[in-house]
Amino acid sequence: MCSSITDKTEVQNAVTISELSKFYGEFEALKHIDLEVTQGERVVVCGPSGSGKSTLIRCINGLETFQSGGLEIFGEAAGGKRNGKTDPRHKTGMVFQNFNLFPHMTVLDNCTLSPRKHKRGTRDKLDALALEVLDKVKIKDQADKYPSQLSGGQQQRVAIARALCMEPEILLFDEPTSALDPEMINEVLDVMVQVANEGNTMICVTHEMGFARKVADRVVFMDAGEIVEIAKPEDFFSTPKTDRAAEFLSQVL
Amino acid sequence: MGFDFEYALSIVPQILKALPTTFLVTVLCCFCAAVLAFAMEFTRRSGRILGYVMRFIIDAIRSTPILAQLYFVFFVLPFYGLTLPPMVVGVLGLSVYYSGYLAEVYKAGIDAIPRGQWDAAKALHLSRWDTISVIIAPQMLRNIAAPMGNYFVSILKATPYLAVIAVPEMLGEAFDIASDTFRYAEPILVVGIIFLSLALVIAQLVRLLEERMQQSLKR
Numbered sequence: 001m002c003s004s005i006t007d008k009t010e011v012q013n014a015v016t017i018s019e020l021s022k023f024y025g026e027f028e029a030l031k032h033i034d035l036e037v038t039q040g041e042r043v044v045v046c047g048p049s050g051s052g053k054s055t056l057i058r059c060i061n062g063l064e065t066f067q068s069g070g071l072e073i074f075g076e077a078a079g080g081k082r083n084g085k086t087d088p089r090h091k092t093g094m095v096f097q098n099f100n101l102f103p104h105m106t107v108l109d110n111c112t113l114s115p116r117k118h119k120r121g122t123r124d125k126l127d128a129l130a131l132e133v134l135d136k137v138k139i140k141d142q143a144d145k146y147p148s149q150l151s152g153g154q155q156q157r158v159a160i161a162r163a164l165c166m167e168p169e170i171l172l173f174d175e176p177t178s179a180l181d182p183e184m185i186n187e188v189l190d191v192m193v194q195v196a197n198e199g200n201t202m203i204c205v206t207h208e209m210g211f212a213r214k215v216a217d218r219v220v221f222m223d224a225g226e227i228v229e230i231a232k233p234e235d236f237f238s239t240p241k242t243d244r245a246a247e248f249l250s251q252v253l
Numbered sequence: 254m255g256f257d258f259e260y261a262l263s264i265v266p267q268i269l270k271a272l273p274t275t276f277l278v279t280v281l282c283c284f285c286a287a288v289l290a291f292a293m294e295f296t297r298r299s300g301r302i303l304g305y306v307m308r309f310i311i312d313a314i315r316s317t318p319i320l321a322q323l324y325f326v327f328f329v330l331p332f333y334g335l336t337l338p339p340m341v342v343g344v345l346g347l348s349v350y351y352s353g354y355l356a357e358v359y360k361a362g363i364d365a366i367p368r369g370q371w372d373a374a375k376a377l378h379l380s381r382w383d384t385i386s387v388i389i390a391p392q393m394l395r396n397i398a399a400p401m402g403n404y405f406v407s408i409l410k411a412t413p414y415l416a417v418i419a420v421p422e423m424l425g426e427a428f429d430i431a432s433d434t435f436r437y438a439e440p441i442l443v444v445g446i447i448f449l450s451l452a453l454v455i456a457q458l459v460r461l462l463e464e465r466m467q468q469s470l471k472r
């Protein structure tokens with residue numbers, strides 16, 4: 001879409017975060033965060049509970065406002081607050097820990113709602129597109145069911161399909177497998193690997209280290225509202241540079 | 254003076270003459286109050302200043318007697334040059350009064366919707382209106398069908414207030430008969446039974462509606 005804005009040969013930044021600070025009242029949940037994610041890159045964010053991982057990715061798509069610093073999506077500045085239809089955050093899609101499917105709509109309607117409201121095409125065309133995506137996450141046969149009729153793993157796959165139907169340029173995941181029963185985690189991870197391999201830009205908060213090793217280009221480790229360490233997964237897991245990361249890894253691995 | 258069953262039956266047609274008025278007022282008020290409450294509740298949630306103003310208005314509506322509100326519109330406004338037909342005043346008065354209560358019911362119904370629903374709507378970049386109309390309102394209605402039905406019955410039962418501003422509704426009609434004949438038991442009982450039947454019908458309708466709305470969750 002805006003691939004021609006920069007004429008550099010290097011890959012474009014999908015997300016550029018600079019000096020971003022976020023306060024909840026007096027409490028500084030994000031402290032001067034700097035992070036660049038290039039187009040097509042897969043980044044895994046991890047860190048102890050309360051370190052600000054959710055807050056960070058919620059800032060990227062505007063679910064949270066921030067007080068200072070900058071956020072750019074494909075080179076376009078996104079302010080602390082949302083800014084109507086032209087907001088560059090419209091290029092993001094998000095998958096939540098608790099799925100957050102709309103319980104009063106069928107699986108198919110969940111997937112087509114946003115494209116329909118954004119007039120992406122006729123109902124038939126959007127239905128066909130959604131079914132294609134649902135097929136990809138292996139849940140096409142459930143298209144006419146309601147979310148409450150599905151298992152957790154199935155619901156999360158629908159949520160991924162719903163995000164994909166927006167054809168977002170950046171996919172955000174916030175602990176997509178944390179609310180699942182252990183036996184359902186893999187079916188969701190498999191879909192996420194597949195999505196990752198299709199070249200999407202992904203920022204994924206997760207403690208699934210196997211997933212991180214398999215698909216992540218970089219691992220971002222956060223603690224107490226700061227980015228403590230950024231490294232390639234193989235380096236991060238074998239030789240963490242900081243004590244805080246080492247301690248965290250000893251707990252989750 | 255015992256209860257005269259035959260006399261009771263004989264006045265039924267005369268009281269039923271006012272039924273269309275009562276019915277019309279009830280339906281109009283239920284509709285207007287429901288729509289008005291919707292606008293009020295979402296205004297209360299929109300901006301900071303607008304929200305405070307709306308909260309004050311809702312509280313003010315609920316904290317003044319309905320008769321005071323009706324008298325105000327009927328007797329005070331004409332003094333300032335605004336004269337409305339009794340029927341309009343009645344529908345307006347009852348609608349506004351009950352919209353204050355319905356807004357509170359809506360609030361509870363919306364508060365019961367998980368925050369994640371708003372998040373998901375935002376993450377899908379839906380406009381505020383789409384979020385409200387497609388995501389929030391249907392779930393809210395499902396949460397509040399029962400209490401909302403109760404207020405619809407309350408609106409029906411409040412229609413006799415309109416007698417004070419000369420709207421020809423059923424209880425007023427019954428009273429006219431009573432004061433002509435000095436027999437009170439029969440007209441009052443007849444009108445009571447008619448109100449009871451209407452209330453039962455509304456309650457049943459609401460129950461059916463509620464069951465239908467719950468189905469998408471149970472399936």
Ligand SMILES: Nc1ncnc2c1ncn2[C@@H]1O[C@H](COP(=O)(O)OP(=O)(O)OP(=O)(O)O)[C@@H](O)[C@H]1O
Binds near residue numbers: 029047049052053054
């Ligand atoms: N709405 C809020 N109001 C006040 N404080 C908040 C709010 N949301 C989060 N916080 C605080 O901000 C900090 C970061 O929270 P966040 O949810 O981003 O952590 P997290 O890294 O995602 O943790 P978890 O692994 O438990 O999901 C925490 O200390 C939390 O208590």
Ligand SMILES: [Mg+2]
Binds near residue numbers: 054055174175
């Ligand atoms: Mg979190």
